[in-house]
Amino acid sequence: MTVELPSTQRALVFDTWNGPLEVRQVPVPSPADDEILVKIEYSGICHSDLHVWLGDLKDMSVCPLVGGHEGAGSVVQIGKNVTGWQLGDKAGVKLMNFNCLNCEFCKKGHEPLCHHIQNYGFDRSGTFQEYLTIRGVDAAKINKDTNLAAAAPILCAGVTVYKALKESNVAPGQIIVLTGAGGGLGSLAIQYACAMGMRVVAMDHGSKEAHCKGLGAEWFVDAFETPDIVSHITKLTEGGPHGVINFAVARKPMEQAVEYVRKRGTVVFVGLPKDSKVTFDTTPFIFNAITIKGSIVGSRLDVDEAMEFVTRGIVKVPLELVKLEDVPAVYQRMLDGKINSRAVVDFSL
Numbered sequence: 065m066t067v068e069l070p071s072t073q074r075a076l077v078f079d080t081w082n083g084p085l086e087v088r089q090v091p092v093p094s095p096a097d098d099e100i101l102v103k104i105e106y107s108g109i110c111h112s113d114l115h116v117w118l119g120d121l122k123d124m125s126v127c128p129l130v131g132g133h134e135g136a137g138s139v140v141q142i143g144k145n146v147t148g149w150q151l152g153d154k155a156g157v158k159l160m161n162f163n164c165l166n167c168e169f170c171k172k173g174h175e176p177l178c179h180h181i182q183n184y185g186f187d188r189s190g191t192f193q194e195y196l197t198i199r200g201v202d203a204a205k206i207n208k209d210t211n212l213a214a215a216a217p218i219l220c221a222g223v224t225v226y227k228a229l230k231e232s233n234v235a236p237g238q239i240i241v242l243t244g245a246g247g248g249l250g251s252l253a254i255q256y257a258c259a260m261g262m263r264v265v266a267m268d269h270g271s272k273e274a275h276c277k278g279l280g281a282e283w284f285v286d287a288f289e290t291p292d293i294v295s296h297i298t299k300l301t302e303g304g305p306h307g308v309i310n311f312a313v314a315r316k317p318m319e320q321a322v323e324y325v326r327k328r329g330t331v332v333f334v335g336l337p338k339d340s341k342v343t344f345d346t347t348p349f350i351f352n353a354i355t356i357k358g359s360i361v362g363s364r365l366d367v368d369e370a371m372e373f374v375t376r377g378i379v380k381v382p383l384e385l386v387k388l389e390d391v392p393a394v395y396q397r398m399l400d401g402k403i404n405s406r407a408v409v410d411f412s413l
């Protein structure tokens with residue numbers, strides 16, 4: 065089987081941070097010997113793409129750049145040293161690739177911490193284009209029966225929330241607070257948390273209450289209108305939630321989480337607000353034996369496990385399909401807090 069390939073393709077490019085985002089024709093790359101060429105059919109739009117375009121993560125990104133790091137498509141070309149992939153296989157392109165497989169972190173399964181990592185859509189071309197090369201060992205296998213549009217957001221949002229939920233150490237039957245619960249990561253986190261037996265308090269803008277409850281949240285807290293978040297959540301959860309994950313792109317919910325989390329509870333920071341210097345009183349933090357940690361995407365195995373929930377129909381990704389040209393409008397709605405769940409570029413539109 066061979067696949068006819070064009071010499072050029074559509075890509076969403078920006079030349080300067082916060083500059084125009086333009087759809088341009090760029091060359092279709094050829095895979096190196098250890099790479100496959102993936103025809104991207106869907107690409108989720110992550111708030112991290114917006115951070116990169118705005119220049120919030122300048123020390124980790126380059127421009128000109130093609131953003132995007134939640135790609136799902138099919139294999140159309142295979143380098144001669146690649147094993148385990150066939151033409152036509154469904155493949156996923158995630159954020160972090162090129163880890164060395166050989167350092168302490170790689171060997172322990174903490175691949176995102178490897179010094180050799182390159183980030184698609186940050187410091188090299190990403191998935192807002194029709195064709196992309198990726199090492200065979202980095203691409204994620206996607207079951208042929210899995211809905212590819214639903215698979216795309218799992219390559220970042222899904223794996224990130226799944227890993228962060230594991231990092232929270234919240235047990236089945238215990239309570240977790242998810243801030244930014246109505247957004248891309250949060251919406252998926254509600255479903256993964258429920259599937260993992262956790263009881264969910266969703267926190268976001270009041271307009272997202274029905275959305276969050278519809279996905280399985282037991283309680284909803286309006287992050288903007290509730291007068292005293294700390295005492296409200298402490299009362300609601302009878303002593304504080306066992307864990308908190310901050311997906312909100314804001315500093316204040318991170319500081320509040322440290323105050324209302326239950327004794328011995330865990331606060332996991334995931335959201336990347338530009339203003340990220342938090343202040344909290346360490347004395348109650350010590351006396352309450354709280355754990356605070358960061359969590360960054362997940363390993364290959366985490367991707368596979370997170371994908372399995374979608375393949376089995378346990379996690380249902382509420383999607384909004386958009387055109388490549390619509391990405392700037394999606395960024396604006398993200399900035400306004402008006403995105404419910406994930407917008408995904410459908411390259412056939």
Ligand SMILES: NC(=O)c1ccc[n+]([C@@H]2O[C@H](COP(=O)([O-])OP(=O)(O)OC[C@H]3O[C@@H](n4cnc5c(N)ncnc54)[C@H](O)[C@@H]3O)[C@@H](O)[C@H]2O)c1
Nearest residue numbers: 111112244246247248249268287312314335336360361401
């Ligand atoms: N650590 C990681 O591995 C990782 C991976 C992916 C994304 N991220 C980051 O996670 C964050 C969320 O990404 P996303 O794609 O879900 O964004 P999103 O824009 O889809 O969702 C953010 C949500 O937060 C809500 N929100 C904003 N301010 C809030 C506040 N003060 N309190 C409660 N809710 C608030 C918004 O209404 C929105 O629903 C971004 O900063 C992104 O860069 C981190």
Ligand SMILES: [Zn+2]
Nearest residue numbers: 110112220221
């Ligand atoms: Zn992302």
Ligand SMILES: [Zn+2]
Nearest residue numbers: 164167170178
């Ligand atoms: Zn390594």
